[in-house]
Amino acid sequence: MASAALPEAVGPKKKSSVKYAFTCAIIASMASIILGYDFVLLLNFEDIGVMSGASLYIKKDLKITDVQLEILMGILNFYSLIGSFAAGRTSDWIGRRFTVVVAAAFFFAGAILMGFAGDYATLMAGRFIAGVGVGYGLTIAPVYTAEVSPASARGFLTSFSEVFINVGILLGYVSNYAFARLPLRLGWRVMLGIGAAPSALLALMVFAMPESPRWLVMKGRLADARAVLDKIADTPAKAAERLADIKAAAGIPDDLDGDVVNAPKTRTREREEKQVWKELIVSPSPTVRRILFATLGLQFFQQASGVDSVVLYSPRVFQSAGITDDDQLLATTCAVGVTKTLIVLVAAFLLDRVGRRPLMLCSSGGMAVSLVGLGAGLTVVGRHPAGATAEAPSWAVGLCVASTLAFVSFFSVGLGPMTAVYTSEIFPLRVRALGYAVGVACNRVTSGTVSMTFLSLSSAITIGGSFFLYAGIVALSWAFFFTCLPETRGRTLEEMGELFGTADATLLQAEDAAGYRLLGSQSIA
Template structure:
């Protein structure tokens, strides 16, 4: 069946001299910001653990291996939370899942703050990890579903913005509490994380539910009301509702406020459709999502963020205070560059920004590896090598934050069809967290085996492989509605190149801003497959 639809100019890419940029929808911005604040929880934990680990090791007298496990294990716990959140978000909705994430992390932070020993601290990390897993999944899903097409990249990158903000706050917390007595300082560092989660749980009550989830539940009237508030125009709201109804299998002529939804339309057979019998487009989407999540972490970002005091120590900085100040600089650079990235996602596009980001990772990792190798093999302090090491770390986190960090979540949350989105993003989150956990829990051992410089040479090689993967398999998604994106996938080579140049959005000869969505079997492929 061919589907033609008249869309507003805001939903298509026009030539620069015809394009009229819509004003930012303030309501959708506020909703996306509230949802994205859940990412502060993970960011704070990552940032604060980098400094707290030094004092935990001294106070509890534990080994480097135990520190690795303590720092990285939360990334293995969080996939459990992400899996549960994927199911929970389909059962009770996106909004209440965000509240549940905040409550669970609150309990975990309190337990960590009052930990009397290593075993109890590990239990607190488990509870916090479940909460982080919830937040890791639901924030990008909700923001992508609430965002107008014209600003989806900007709004969907907000979780990464708040994550980096949380890392910076964690670094500052380390420095602020480092002067306190040993037994009190690190416990306050970890326990303070309960404060933002408490405020978040209350603030989220003011958010609306995702219109896509409401439609999947048959609550058409509520979805229509919310779409009118979060869209750039009434015409766009009408078109978005039509697209979502088509995806959910609801007839377009059905205008009832409440529609009965049978069980097979609420996610039955989704795992079979995603893993066992995917269409070519779904298979391509699934591989792209797994790959972008894997490479985002396998290039070593958590090793740099978690163990930056160790890296600076290897570079020649020995004072605790100076090492913590250097980590604050890392957090500041990450936050600044992620803010820059948010304003380029909808202008430059995901693909170009991602490839540029990974290119920067390769160069900065190679430079860091060389400079650390020179420092470690020198009998005297080489100020130029020390300075180059610090500059390379800052360039690395800046390169990551301007592309690979935010685009990973923006891209993976927007490419899955509605029927597969929660589960697809959940699997991507699992890959992300497991990869992060492996890197975090092996970095110190890896540096002892092949030196710190050797570890970063390895990360540089992985980054080169990431560039090839992204160039080959990831088409552009900028300017397309969530329901159109699936048509960009299915051909690993030819369509990736076409999508990058913006094909699939054909203007009518009348030039009045209307478009026709492809042809049968191309841009308007079925959004679900038969089990």
């Protein structure tokens, strides 16, 4: 690679580098707090999060039918597809940093419109805008964080998006409790509209973030990229090494040191976008094809594992397990949210120490065993009238609760945060944003399908049988992770091609480098 001749570590290590990247990751990941809160806001499945109050209030206040309410809640995943694809192109056009502002703007406008909605149509319009914001937030936060993080801490910092989603969910619980006693017409509007406040704060804080050095290099702004890398690299030598690697990945000759002032003009935006689609979908190289296959498989299995069914329907699961007291139901449901958040924090510290593959394999194996236990417990409990605690064996009820908590723990230590971390770091620079967006689209479609089919599935094969089915899917995911996902810990983003195949990637870089050499005489020294 371009950096092979550079010394591995020259100069004192800068303690401030990780702190600076940490601050950038925190700000970018704030979009995930809003995202998690928004997800919980409009869920219509039993007593989950803030929507347990909001859904009831909306239905009574606007006098809408169950079908209208289900459409309002379930449509989010499909609206987010628009935002995810738009984020991929927007981030390549105006930059990663300002795309975070766009995401915040969508969240803000959606929250305001829903909060002041006087009829179902207006509420749906606000839901659409918020859904687009969800797609933007899911895509841009991990991509930006991965590109500004040093390799030694990339897993830890990129996992913040998953951590903050769970923080948002917990804030949803708090919102539900705080505003549930407000008058009918006011309660749900406050729950929905209050999401505008953190959106505005995020939009302002973004201006304290630097732009992604990878995006700056891709646009020919080498001096700006060098300035950012000097702040986030461990040493000055590492900064120079990373710049050389990024230039090679972008197809810019290593001997070109000045800004490539005409780089953005070498292709029209339309032509450039078509080229990205061609490299990613239409005629991908073997390397990109393997990366795309790994991404789609990882994103699919995360949601096909049944995590939405376990988390979103946990009150129904607990009721089926014989826990019918409201206080006990609330306590066990909240325990799921708290457990999930705490374990994600543990995973964040392990990602760069243990590695991606060990955590992924441990996670999927534990999830499969947990789902078998949950399916077995619910099958035993289901044989008793209405799952009454008095008649169901206490061990079966305990197995259901323990298996649910074990499942969310294993999910949160691996498959939960790993999907964003792994997907954001393996794509080549030019197709990274759009590639991640394609992965998010697969994730959202799978999530929507699983969420909207769970009740029908459980009616057809029993609720216990549903979780046995999910256990089989998770077992398949273990085999997929073992065979298709190489370890990426400690690798720079520019080294990922070595894990999935390098020959064709080198040829592509050589083609682009030839084009940039023609601009050498126009560059700024």
